[in-house]
Amino acid sequence: MSFSLFSFSSTLTTTTATPLPKFRFRVSSVMASTVTTTKVAPAVIVGGGRVGKALEGMGDGQDLLVKRGDSIPLDFEGPILVCTRNDDLDSVLQTTPLSRWKDLVFFQNGMLEPWLESKGLKDGNQVLAYFAVSKLGESPIDGKTDTNPEGLTAAYGKWSSAVSERLQAGGLSCKVLDKEAFQKQMLEKLIWICSVMLVGARHGGVSVGVVEKEFHLELCSLIAELASAAASEKGLTFEQAMEDRLCAYSRAVAHFPTAVKEFKWRNGWFYALSEKAIAQGKQDPCPLHTKWLKELKIV
Template identity: 50%
Template sequence: SMRILAGGLLLVASLEVSAAFSMPLQGSSLLARTALPGAARASRPTVALGARMAASDDDCACTIIGAGRIGSALADMGKAAGFEDVVVRRGEPIPEDGTGPIYVTVRNDDLKGVIDACPASRREDLTFYGQNGYIDGFLQQEGLKGASSQVLVYMAVAKLGEKPTDGITDLNPEGLTSATGKWAGQVAARLRGAGLTCQVRGEGPFRQAMFEKHMWICAFMLLGVHHGGVTVGEVESQHKEDLVSMVTEMQAAIEDKEGVSFEAKCPERLLAYARTVAHFPTALKEFDWRNKYFLDLTRAREADGKPDLTPLHTKLLLKARDDGHVKFD
């Protein structure tokens, strides 16, 4: 079935990124290949008059780590735009002398191996694309927070080789996919050249969008499992009140811990996205990257003698553990 690759899924609302990848990799002197002669270039994002035009504002040949649905879709976009990207598969080296972004399209648990294998001179080119859950703390530990690029991916790919379907909603027809960092402009150029949407955001707005996506997957998956494994669409249509309550609690917890302020109608935006991927199944996966974030906040507050800001999430998560849907101490 189709998955969010951003879990997103290229999720968009993927429950998990589909990219078979495990390291370690070693550095290499392989060169990224340049544009194919005579091939048409992708259309480029519009830049406001007076805005700084950097090299990263155009599409270019790049390195793609992971040859699953997400990585293959990116490579197909590049080929259509006239570029032959270097696709790094299992056990292959990351080009040391390459140029352009290094799209990282692997599962969260494989990120450490990719980072360790990346040549030091190219770490700032790492572009984390489509991972679900909260990875900011991990990137901070690796010295890459603010020193790499990130992409929240809201598009779906039914199967390997098929073109992505954009995850635009009735509330956000401009699209929800967002990029930030050094290569954000290149990401936007590639996606827009393929007829998809992409918003280039500064660190603050991107962080807000990231936490919204994090709440989406944590809340919808937990509620879906709690109600017997129903689909995302059934959570949206039949358990909307619980969803709004849980997301509202999550917002308060994130604002308290992270200092992030959310724009109005956050629950409505998440519900709207659910309607675009209504057929997606629900399951509690990648716990350490997803729901554990809110459990850790609850436990930290409890240790400080403070009340739980996400009681509904805590209650249902503990029940899910008791019922065997997820494991944690």
């Protein structure tokens, strides 16, 4: 979910003999080897894993796929789609000409805002990718639930429309959002991954579906706590029924395993809010989160 949400592994298959679940994925009809009929802007794609290869398969053969650590060309126009782990982002910048930094499009999960701001990329291009690529070379699967039948994937920034067109050419949904709307959805996704992974980890690494079904109260309590802390920190108001939306998504990806990973980019952001409040003599805004992190000896 890397465990990365945009590189989810899926074992879902559909047959006429088996009833379809209420929450289902829509399988793209465009295989990676199929030439798309929609005109897609050529792109540099950084990372040759499942997501990078899937994005390349949505193009028209004019893309340039570079491996992690390879230099980004100065004279290749168009977006630079970054499909690496978060911890590799510094090296991506080092191999990208400074004049092209604003063309970078980040597909990573987690809280990237502090890192982006530290690099002068406050308005950097980002994508919230809610789709699965089960194996290298296979078609992506769109994650849709009945609470969000329009799809959850969203893009922001200079290249958002180009990214949306590419994903739609591959049979996937993708909304283009303004800064505030994107920030809300980014935080909501962050809250989901931090909540479901932590609750699952404290129960032995059970699947996402088990977390949602058997530890529903714990999950919803943590979602509400983190949502309140994030809203207060960012001065925004989330749409109502967040718990319902995130639980619906949990059921849609029920087979995913749980583990607390990439702490710096995920749960670490909320823990930093707790540390700041306590240092100022205030109450911890995320007491459950802090308690469970300590229970697992993560902090």
